[in-house]
Amino acid sequence: MPRLPNETDLEFRKRVLDSKSTSFCGAKWYNATIWLGSGMTTSCHHPPAHFVPVEAIQRNPRALHNSAEKKRDREMMQRGERPPGCEYCWKIEDMGRDAVSDRVYKSVIYTDEELNEAYLLPTAEDANLRTLEISFDRTCQLACSYCNPAFSSTWVRDIKTRGPYINLVSDGRNHFTHDHASAQLYRYGEVNPYVEAFFRWWETDLHKTLRELRITGGEPLMSGYTWQLIDWFKQNRGKSSTRLAINSNLAMDSEKIQELLDACEGIELDIYTSNEALHSQAEYIRDGLEWDQWVENMRLLASSGRLRGLHNMCTINALCLESLPEFLDFLVEMKREFGRDFPNFTLNILRFPSFQSPLVLPDDIREHHKQRLMSWMVKHKGYNYLHEHEINHVLRLIDYLDVVKTPHRETFERPALHNDFRKFYEQYDQRRGKDFPATFPGLANWYSTLYD
Numbered sequence: 001m002p003r004l005p006n007e008t009d010l011e012f013r014k015r016v017l018d019s020k021s022t023s024f025c026g027a028k029w030y031n032a033t034i035w036l037g038s039g040m041t042t043s044c045h046h047p048p049a050h051f052v053p054v055e056a057i058q059r060n061p062r063a064l065h066n067s068a069e070k071k072r073d074r075e076m077m078q079r080g081e082r083p084p085g086c087e088y089c090w091k092i093e094d095m096g097r098d099a100v101s102d103r104v105y106k107s108v109i110y111t112d113e114e115l116n117e118a119y120l121l122p123t124a125e126d127a128n129l130r131t132l133e134i135s136f137d138r139t140c141q142l143a144c145s146y147c148n149p150a151f152s153s154t155w156v157r158d159i160k161t162r163g164p165y166i167n168l169v170s171d172g173r174n175h176f177t178h179d180h181a182s183a184q185l186y187r188y189g190e191v192n193p194y195v196e197a198f199f200r201w202w203e204t205d206l207h208k209t210l211r212e213l214r215i216t217g218g219e220p221l222m223s224g225y226t227w228q229l230i231d232w233f234k235q236n237r238g239k240s241s242t243r244l245a246i247n248s249n250l251a252m253d254s255e256k257i258q259e260l261l262d263a264c265e266g267i268e269l270d271i272y273t274s275n276e277a278l279h280s281q282a283e284y285i286r287d288g289l290e291w292d293q294w295v296e297n298m299r300l301l302a303s304s305g306r307l308r309g310l311h312n313m314c315t316i317n318a319l320c321l322e323s324l325p326e327f328l329d330f331l332v333e334m335k336r337e338f339g340r341d342f343p344n345f346t347l348n349i350l351r352f353p354s355f356q357s358p359l360v361l362p363d364d365i366r367e368h369h370k371q372r373l374m375s376w377m378v379k380h381k382g383y384n385y386l387h388e389h390e391i392n393h394v395l396r397l398i399d400y401l402d403v404v405k406t407p408h409r410e411t412f413e414r415p416a417l418h419n420d421f422r423k424f425y426e427q428y429d430q431r432r433g434k435d436f437p438a439t440f441p442g443l444a445n446w447y448s449t450l451y452d
């Protein structure tokens with residue numbers, strides 16, 4: 001087991017990670033997200049993704065993960081230096097309250113021996129992946145406010161038919177101004193060498209060493225390659241001990257979810273979904289989602305008896321805080337009905353686009369939400385259906401709202417973010433037929449002060 005009995009997250013960090021180096025993180029060796037549509041990869045969700053040249057993966061499909069950039073970051077971590085791309089973790093650790101960053105959560109899932117091996121691995125050598133998140137393409141039926149055309153074909157359609165969002169000054173990466181053609185280098189039906197390399201790698205050795213394969217999107221249930229992989233698992237029973245997991249927005253008829261459950265009969269499966277607000281607020285943030293349908297699908301999955309786990313990943317943004325405590329109550333109610341892992345949850349703080357981060361909110365509103373979360377914590381702490389990581393995620397969000405007052409590196413100052421907050425949601429309302437002040441009454445007054 002990676003932890004000693006009764007060892008806390010912080011104790012684990014000090015014993016296993018910091019004893020190697022104070023910047024060591026197992027995710028750099030053993031975890032990857034790979035976008036096959038664009039040939040991009042990263043270690044966890046936080047560092048910016050980077051491109052892997054096609055020649056590299058044609059020579060060696062393992063280069064989908066073992067890129068030159070990751071090898072350089074590993075070397076930095078072995079020397080105790082902080083790779084700049086991991087700023088998310090450094091920001092949390094620098095809060096000075098022994099705050100537990102994702103460096104711990106992304107490492108604690110590996111054994112002490114695996115982490116020792118990673119630390120000692122010569123930089124030039126390839127690491128064998130243990131946990132992988134893979135995206136085949138960006139086909140998706142939703143266009144969430146903090147997503148963009150790189151990850152959603154519905155966002156592509158929005159930009160292509162209505163043009164770019166205008167007058168945004170902090171969107172340095174131009175998320176909302178073009179269709180991100182580079183996110184899909186190959187047309188549907190064309191041979192994609194990255195997909196080919198992945199299946200080559202999978203068939204030869206990846207299926208032997210990988211512990212968890214998580215398929216993401218777009219919406220993976222809309223990609224034929226997802227169903228192809230499910231078929232591989234069915235036809236090769238016993239050949240691989242890799243656990244299969246699927247990220248799904250669950251914004252579809254329950255028949256499709258039932259089809260998935262039937263197709264995965266006998267396969268160990270985890271479903272990861274995302275939501276962080278209730279009813280119309282969720283539908284506003286996640287454009288295209290129907291709250292009732294999402295709840296119906298959550299209940300279908302939780303009651304199916306076929307899943308290893310059902311996970312909800314909350315993306316903590318400026319808009320969700322208003323109904324977040326009640327949304328967490330909803331998750332707790334489901335736990336009471338279906339068990340501790342149906343669902344479990346994580347709170348992941350949105351950084352980009354930075355004008356949608358909780359840090360754009362004025363101090364009094366942030367303080368108000370902090371107090372509400374503290375009350376939620378008092379109400380639920382000690383409740384044994386909550387996992388330690390769930391309690392810690394709520395506590396660290398409380399800390400974050402309290403301590404981190406400046407936006408992250410690479411972002412603009414508050415006036416620019418406020419300008420973009422207002423300009424973006426005005427256009428979003430107009431394009432998507434929505435109404436910000438009516439949907440978020442707790443923010444309406446402040447929003448009205450953001451006029452030119």
Ligand code: SF4
Nearest residue numbers: 025044046086089102
């Ligand atoms: S951002 Fe944090 S969790 Fe992700 S690879 Fe870097 S140190 Fe690890």
